Amino acid sequence: MLRKSSIWVEAIRSGLIGGAVALLLCLVGIVVALGQKMIISGVISMGQIFVIAPILIFAYATARRAATKTVDTLLLGAVAGLSSGAILAALIGLGQVINLRAMFVNASPDLYKLLTFGLTLGPGIALLLGVAAITGLIGAAFHLLPAHIRGTLIQTILWVALIGLLRDLIMTVSQNWGPVIPLVKWMFAASGLTLLSAIFLLVVIGGIAYWRYGRSRQAHISKQRTKQQQWIRWGTLAVLALIIIMLPRILGIFFSDILDNVGLYILMGLGLNIVVGFAGLLDLGYVAFFAIGAYTMGVLTSPELAATPLTYWQALPFALGVAVLSGFVLGLPVLKMRGDYLAIVTLGFGEIVRLLVLSDWLRPWLGGAQGIQHIAHPVIGPLDFGSQQMLYYVILAGIAIATFIAIRLKDSRLGRSWMALREDEDVAKAMGINHVATKLLAFMSGAFFAGLGGTLFAAKLSSAYPQSFQFLVSINVLSLIIIGGMGSIPGVLVGGLVLMGLPEILREFAEYRYLVYGAVLVVMMLTRPEGLWPEARRRLELHEEKELAPREEPQPVLKNPGGRR
């Protein structure tokens, strides 16, 4: 137990760290950039959330560490919040004395205005400190709530915030649905929700979440699936499938384009998931296969480069073949490498491919920095899959095939060999697994899906440029499978939607996506390394102690097992 005085010191320290985080977010510019993006119109913006959230979280952490549940805890939170506020106040004060903007481009008047709530200096800082203290108090109060109410509340707030953020998407979608329009118009202001609808949503979603919580507790008692439940399950799946098929119609051209990108990343994610998730080979040069697929497609179908341009379908087997072959070529030299070395060599491979494509040396064959234009897109009979809305179906088919293959592979002999290699290479070898063939097959199947993604990417843009195949693409794909949960197939879908979809929809966010990715990767590894939708086996591996600890010791059936005396 901490001594009483040290609790308060701890609270101030924790608050100062929270303030420092908030300060960093301010100076990085994310606060001002999202300051106009309202969640509840006129009440709170996304930018303000970025200031409040660290204060709230660190105050909550203080309260939790203090481990007391009294009025003192609330005071602790307020102290933590106040010290966070003091740091921000110091920033404003400093900004008045010297021109911080000479160094920090984002220490703008807009930032000061946002932090002082548009008031003059004195009252503004006073209000800021007050709000910070109250925020800290609320953070600590969260700790005092019973666990299930806290969970429900957080869930509800997150959902309402998400709906507020997705205003543009919901507005666009609802335009095709006559009867919904007035409701949607009532709900949303020019940016974000209206105050009234926010309260309404809070109540409704909170109610649902609470009700579901109650049900999930009952469900624990009777877990057997009745026939009725099975019907419901199939019904939901059918509706979901219908929605997925209708999606481009519902969303319109602009959002279909985003949807295509998300789809391509999911496709690549499914491939990388085999390499990283199943076989445990960290591949940072995954973009190379994507590039190879796109460029092979380009070289074979573009009238600029090919003597006899092929159609998309004729060129596809060649493109996939070249991608798989390059997977084999990369796989060979790295067979003996593990972990970190493998990561950096594959990274080098990705860069070599990009540098070669960009070089003047190969310009006559690959187009150099100007890239390749007029790449063919898929056509089946009268159906032209050139537009974003039509190409979606080809990508969807690709994802469906990839998912099917991945699911089938996962529990096959090969899949189990991959997992054995991932867990312990030496033991796997000793058990008679051919590590050469197994590893090469992992690289080759990963390359296959990336190559397929590449051909579709080239078809979508009808062009391929070296700039499209940066190292960042590999990082995007890696992030999405890690967020989703390494080795987990539904995790890839979730990761793709969250990581690729959200930043595209929240345009203001795009500038900061890599900042957020980086932070998310670190926080994820620190707190929840198994991902959002983890594979069962990996969850066990990473939380061995936690899974085993709460179980009670099994009661000995016999006092004297084995007949020993």
Added chain:
Amino acid sequence: MLRTWRQRITFTDIMIWAIGLAIVGVVVVGTIKTLQSGKYEPSVWLDLTIKGLAVGGVYALIAMGYTLVYGILRMINFAHSEVFMSGPITAVFLANALAQSGFLNKQPLLSMLLITLLSMAVSAVVAMLLERIAYRPLRYAPRLVPLITAIGASFFLQYTFRGLYGSGFKGYPTVTSLQGTWNIFGVEVFKTQTVVIIGAILMMAILYAIVQWTKIGKAMRAVSEDKEAAELMGINVDNIIVFTFALGGVSAGAAGILYILLFPIVWFYMGFIPSIKAFTAAVLGGIGNVPGAFVGAMLLGLLESIGPNLFLDGLGILNPSQLKDAIAFIVLVLILIFRPSGILGERITETKA
């Protein structure tokens, strides 16, 4: 012995050796053709050599960060590129302020020292924060976990500095007394390159002395040998690890200032390529080995600056210097295949990694 050796040859070995031989063949043929064509005068080669040594010196100092951390934690600090970037990108503000006040050209030595100290301090602080926040909680996690954390941290730092200081390029002011050339033994040498080479050697010597001859260096080596035993001997392992990160940061900060003497432009993405090369250099020399990092870096610097003209020009490749980064990566792959222990190192990729 011979029989077992024959039995152990597999298809993959043959393929790998074929790749290796093909690359050696390209290098030899290219070199002969280039030299026969007589396209370049000897003075060109000398210039390229000195340039290579200067670049190699920068790589050596960055490589120190990788090597020190690897020696102790057996992990590759992927975010070291951002440790390297953070120093010079912050010190540029001091440099410009000094240039505006005219102090830079009045007292070039003192102001360069101040700029270097600031750069070192910032890099060291970033390295220590990185260790404290991202790596320490994961010290006993499965291997992939800290690696992914490092990649995440790297991106976070890059885009944090982009947000803080803006996304554009920033130029360093030129020091007038460092412009032009010196005549050393009848050879015209750029002053900046000379300063970089001398600075790098000096800094390497200091680092080597710290690791080899001070008490804390001894503790570092002890922790590197065996963490538990070192702890039992009364060494505070956490402090030693923090010190190691700080030392790597100081070295990277110094490397940053030497780097901007060669290429006086900073931006948030500047760390990526030099750091990958430095990592290659560390592996080339034998990672975990301080003199190895120096030897490897100098060698890589030379290969990269002479290589494109020497190996590729003779083969009729247009603008071979575009491919100098590719050469570095190919070198990395080749060492990891044929001599993973590096030039001066112990064998590690299979046993400890």
